[in-house]
Structures are given as structure tokens and as C-alpha cells.
Amino acid sequence: MDARSSIGSASTATRAHRKRLDAGASRRLVAAALAFVSGAAGLIYQVIWIKQLSLVVGADVYAITTAVSAFFTGLALGGLIFGGRADRASQPAKVYIAIEIGIGITGVATTLILANIAPVFVAIESASGLLAWAMVFVLVGIAPLLMGGTLPVLVRAVLHNSRDAGPVGGRLYAANTAGAILGALLPMFVLIPLFGVQGTSIAAATLNALAAAGAAVLARNPVVSARIRSASGAAAHQPRRVGLALALYAAAGAIALGYEVIWSQSIVQFMSTRSFAFSVVLATYLAGLAAGAAIVARAIDRIRDPWSVFGLLIAAAGFLALIEIAVLGHWLVVAQTATEAFVLRLTENQFAGMCARFAVAAFCIVFLPTLLLGAAFPVALRLVVRDAHIGQDVGAVVAVNTLGGVGGALLTGFVLLPWLGLVHTLALLAIGAGLLGVLACWGGRSSRAGLGLAFAVGAACIVAAVATPSDRFAQLLPAARSGKIMFYEESPGGTVAVVNTGRFRRLYIQGVSNSGDAMPSLRYMRLQALLPLIIHNGEPKSALVIGYGTGITAGALSQFPALDRRVVGELLPAVLRAAPIFDGTFNAASDPGLEKRLGDGRRLLQRESQTYDLITLEPPPPSAVGVVNLYSRDFYRLASSRLNDDGIVAQWLPLPTQNDEDTRSLVRSFTDVFPYASLWTSELHEMLLVGSRRPIQLDAERISARFNQSETSAALSAVGVNSVAALIATWITDRDGLVRYAADAPAVTDDRPRIEYATWVRPDEFSRTISHIWQYRSEPPLKGADEQFTTSLLSERRDLDAFYRAGLSAYAGNRQAYAREMASLSQAARRNPYYRWFTGSKEP
Secondary structure, eight states, X not given: OOHHHHHHHHHHHHHHHHHHHHHHHHHHHHHHHHHHXXXXXXXXXHHHHHHHHHHHTOXXXXXXXXXXXXXXXXXXXXXXXXXXXXXXXXXXXHHHHHHHHHHHHHHXXXXXXXXXXXXXXXXXXXXXXXXXXXXXXXXXXXXXXXXXTHHHHHHHHHOSSGGGHHHHHHHHHHHHHHHHHHHHHHIIIIIHHXXXXXXXXXXXXXXXXXXXXXXXXXXXXXXXXXXXXXXXXXXXXXXXXXXXXXXXXXXXXXHHHHHHHHHHHHSGGGSOXXXXXXXXXXXXXXXXXXXXXXXXXXXXXXXXXHHHHHHHHHHHXXXXXXXXXXXXXXXXXXXXXXXXXXXXXXXXXXXXXXXXXXXXXHIIIIIHHHHHHHHHHHHHHHHHOOGGGHHHHHHHHHHHHHHHHHHHXXXXXXIIHHHHHHHHHHHHHHHHHHHHHHHXXXXXXXXXXXXXXXXXXXXXXXXXXXXXXXXHHHHTOGGGGTSEEEEEXXXXXXXXXXXXXXXXXXXXXXXXXXXXXXHHHHHHHHHHHHHHHHHOSSOOOEEEEEOOTTSHHHHHGGGSTTOSEEXXXXXXXXXXXXXXXXXXXXXXXXXXXXXXXXXXXXXXXXXXXXXXXXXXXXXXXXXXXXXXXXXXXHHHHHHHHTEEEEEEEEEEEESTTSOHHHHHHHHHHHHTTOSEEEEEEEETTEEEEEEESSOOOEEHHHHHHHHTSHHHHHHHHTTTOOSHHHHHTTEEEEHHHHHHHHTTOOOOOXXXXXXXXXXXXXXXXXXXXXXXXXXXXXXXXXXXXOHHHHHHHHHHHHHHHHHHHHHHHHHHTOHXXXXXXXXXXXXXXXXXXXXXXXXXXXXX
């Protein structure tokens, strides 16, 4: 062979090699796109199923966590099963196509079944709780079993040897997690508001179909053989060290999910209870994982001591997670406010400004630790993956990390947090992360420098743990700076605090103010209990309150002597433990006649056949995450089925927490179920919807007799309702007026829980809403009222109107109008403690 022939052969070989490289790069790019789409679909399913599960097993934290663990267990088992299957397959891409098609089919089917399975679950649970939960576990775990196989099968479909497992696997993991970011945001911001829960599952299945179609590109050019050739010169993996790496990565998964449990409780006071806020936190968590994996995947081949890097990443993540909480302070609120103002000027969109505010808090608390945790994934692949078992080993890495995460979430939420509290639990997790770092460097026989750094980071975790005060989160409560903390308890379901502001006590759940015992709260809560009982057409003997809160509503039931049975349902045990602190409850906390039930209010009605003469609802605002379950048309149908013949449902309707169109949807949901409905004003900012299956006749004689019972009249007179006329003066409109107010507003349903995803409340919206409602105000259809009563009623309505006009003037910033209206109330205020609370008039 002459020189020219040799040069030509070399050139041909070079071109062939370059062509193989280009083909490999194209396959990996396609695989990354598929991982992105698949990740988005997977998170969409997870988001909507968590929501649906709360309707099946209840919103109780233990029930939801147990049910969601089925999702992650399925993911882990899928990684183990399909990883090995991919190694044995001649064309792994075809396996991937079948998996995506299967996910789409089972995903939509699971969503459809979850929407209708609640009665079945309750029926089976009454016979066998274990069987009922097994049914849920299997149902929720089927599709995730397939989802868990997507990443190992994709990695196997594009890899020829284990040498590239770190960079390729890391990039695909990053792409999959980046898709999950989209999947975390789309349901809340776009899909559920537009298409509902069922429609969102179909959108996710469409993504699965797109991924399956895209995988055909990989199937056309399969990897050479099922048994991958060993990489030339690749270092052999010692089984013991592989096992150590898997064990440490499982523990790292437990610690990472432990962080998420702590963050989910600690961050709320800097954000909101809206679904948008939680989706932004989840997206930030995923963004950190994706960015970390992508960054290290590019440099993984240049890492000489992967054990040291792996250990230091885990340890440093623990240190950062703790130190970020230790240094939290008012500076974060300042940063949030500045960012919100900047985005608001840039977009002139209040909703965008609030989301930016959420993102700042999430970034400052969540992003950096998750960046390091994500960076550990490609390093773990390099330590574990072997040439002949690429799919199996990638699946094992994913599986142990996921199973560790399930265990970590359960251990943190149900054991460590109640035992140690938020700060000490986070400190223990950080110390555990430091210990993992040392074990990784020691067991991996790292260099002295690596081991020394691991010890240094571990020691820093211990120092930070000791230096961080145990009441750190209590100190961060907004009201704690100007008030006195009277009660504080951290529990799996949420942090509960009571702060004495000096004038009254206020209840905080997850750092967010819920209610208090100020005069306005006392007024609307007592009316919430007593007004429906007073106007009841039958002889009410039983009543159920859903939502204990401060205990004022539940306590007020005791002031209606005819009641034989009084029941209250409350989700959080800590709320009941805080109850004795509040005034105006008639000692509800220690009342032996008040039956207290712990658990989700909707589940309480689902699993019991007990019927009531009154069901009165006082949950958090309807826009808060998960609370829509107690404001939907489906819920009202359930509540209606638990009423006696003349029974009444009374629903608290706050006005400032949503826009007018959303209030109209809430009203529409109520009137769709109750053929007889009315609206009453219980306080300037609160309304009361009253509904029944039979007509409610306002009989003056019967109402007077009930009102004039000594306990009842005293309880209401103390909050400014000092006569029957004052009570009837709170009437706004009947069902006809409500229907005209709701107009064409769509109802809130379980499938379309639009209020939970409604846009941010617009400026001055409260004034617009109450003015709109007032257009449909009518005269109360009172029977048997004499002239003296009618005159008194007109006087009470004039005073109430003047007070509300004063309130609206205050909102508009019209001081002159406010002063004029309040002056007209000076005489009424002297005999009315509610008005007096605002005017500052002296008691006569």
C-alpha cells in the first residue's frame, strides 16, 4: 500500500468516525428532548393526582403522604424493572415507545378513576382499611411504575459504554428534570384553569404520545447489540464500592426529601397559601436539580476523585440548607418587595409581581442546596454504572434515591419534625449530610485533601446546627416583631401559632394569619353559628361545624339551648391545643358537650351517614390551596345529602380574598345545589350563604322567641346584634338575587376548581365586589312583623348601610366621607359594641 492509499484510508476512517460521533450526538439530542417531554408529563400527573387524592383520602397530611408515597414507590420499582429489561432488549428505543404509550393510557385512566372512586374507597374502608389503602396504592402506583423506566431505558438506548454514563446520564437527567419544571408550572398556571383536571390528564397523555412518536427516530438507528461492548481501558467497578455508592445515594435521597418537608413549612410565611406559590417553590427545587446535573455532566470526565466530589456535594448541600435558614431575616422581605416592584414596573401585571416575589423566597431558601444535590447525580452514575449493565445500574441509582426519598419524607414528617421541631430536624439532616460526605470520602479511599474537606464541611454543619436557635421560625413570624407569641407548635400538618397583638389574639397557620378574636371576627363567627339556627324552619337539635379555628363558631353553638348534639371537625390537632387562648369561645376547648373530631371535613361527611339540622362551614379562604374542596358544587351535593329534611348549610363567604367574577362562581356553585338560598352580611368583609332543600320562611314570632333566649341574645348583643331587627337587618338577598348576581359565571367543581387557580386579587376589588352585590339587595320576606318592628328594622338597616359606606370610603381614601358617615353613627355606636370597636366611642 502506497502513501496515498494510506492517507485515503485514514481520511475515510476519520470521516466514518466523525459520522458516528455526529450520529451519536444527534441520538443524544433526541433523547434529551424525549426526556424533557416525558418529565413534563410525569409532573403533570403527579400534581393532579395529589389534588385528586385529597378528595379520596382527605387532606390530612398522613393520608396524603401515604398515598403519594405510592407514586414514588412505583417510580423506584420501575427503574429497577425496566433498567434490567433495557439491557436485555435488542432495541431499547422500542421498549421506551411502549412505556410512553402505557403511561398515557394508564395516566388518563387513573385520573378518571380517582375522580369517581371516593365512595368506593369509603365503602371498602368501612370493611377493611388495609384493602382500601391497598387499592389506592396500586391505582396510584401503576403509571409511575412505567414512568420510572423512562430514564434508564433512554440512557441505555443511546450509550455504547459506561464511560459516558456520567455525562450522558447527567444530561438526560437534567433534561428530564427541566421538563418536570414545566410540568410543575403548567397545571397551576394554564392547564387546570383552561381544561380542568380531566382535560389536564389528556394534555399530559398527549405529551406521552409525542414522546413515543419522537422515540421512533431512535428506533430506526438502534444501538449495535443488546450486550454493550466493554469500554476500552474502563476501570472495573468493585461490587463493594458500588454497593456503598448506592447506599450513600439512597441516604442522600432521604436527606433531600427531608429538606423538602422542612422547606414546604418554613417558606410559606414569606409567600402565600395559593397554589401558585407552591408550584413556584417546586419549580425552583427542580431547577436546582436540573442545573446542578447539567453543570457537572459537562465536567464529569475531568473529575479525578469522584468519591470526594460526591461526598463534598452532599455535605455542602446540608450545610447550605441549614445556614440559609440561620441567616433568614427581614432582608428577605426587603428583597422580595424590591423585586416585586421592579417586575410590576416592567410588566404592569400584579400577578407577575407576586410570582416574582415567590421566586425570590424560593431561590434564597431552596435553590443552592438543590443545585448541589442535582450535581451529585452524574457523579453517582460514574461510581455505579458498569459496561454490561447500563440500564440496570442507571435504574438502580434512580430507584435507591427515590426509595430513600420516600423513607426520608416519612421519617422527617412523621417522626423527626413532631419530636425535634423544624430547626432541630433541619440541623439533624445537615449533620447527617456531613456524615455522608465523610463516609463517601473514607469508603471511597479518597485523597487526604478530599477527606479533610469532608471533615471540615461536616464540622461546619455541626457548628451551624448548634448556633441556630430552635425558635428561629417563630422569630420570623411577621407579628412576632410587634406582638407576643402565646402559642407555637410545629407539626406534620403545619405550624400553628397564636400571637397577642395587644388588642386581640391572632391565629397563624403556616406563618399565615387565619383569624383572631377581635370584634369583627367575634361578630361574623357567632352569626355563622346562631343566625341559621334562629331562622331554621324546624326544631334544630344537631349541628356540625367544619373548621374549629379559634373556636368562636363552635363555642357559639352552646348558646342555643335546644341543641342536643354539637360536633366540630378540625384538620390540625395543634389548632385544638391552641384553642384555650382565645376569648369569646364560651370555653369551647373544655366543653364536654362539644364533640371534637380530628380530620378532613369532607372526609368526615363522606364516611359517616349521620345527618344534621345545621352544617356550618368556616374553612380558610377558598383561594388557599386545597380549600376549594369545601366550596365546590360536588361538596355542596355531599353536604346536602347529610342534612335532615329542614336542614341548612351555612357557608362563610369572604369577599376580599378573590375577585368579583370568582365570588360569582362561588355563589353559582351554591345555588346550583340548593333550591332555596339566601345571602346575609355577617361583617363588612364577610358574607354568609344559607341554603336548604326546603323553603326557609322568616317568621317574626318564631325568630323572636329563639333570639330572646337569654344565652342567645347575650351572645349576639355582645357583637352588636342586640335585637331581632338588627339580626334581620343583615339580610342581603334571596336565591333570585343570587342567581342574577352570579349570572353566567361558571360553577366551581371538583374537576374545574377555578377559584384555586384564579388570578391575583385586583386593587380595590373588594369595593367593586360589595357594590355589585348591593345592587341585588332586597327586603327580607318577613312574615308577621308589626309596624314597630318594621320601623326598628329600617333604622337598623340605615345604621348598617352608613357603617358600610364608611368602610368603603376608608378603602377609597375619602377621609371626609368616612368622617361624615361615622359621625352619623355616633349615637348608634354608643349602644353597639361592633360599631364602637371602630369608632372608639365610649361605652354608655
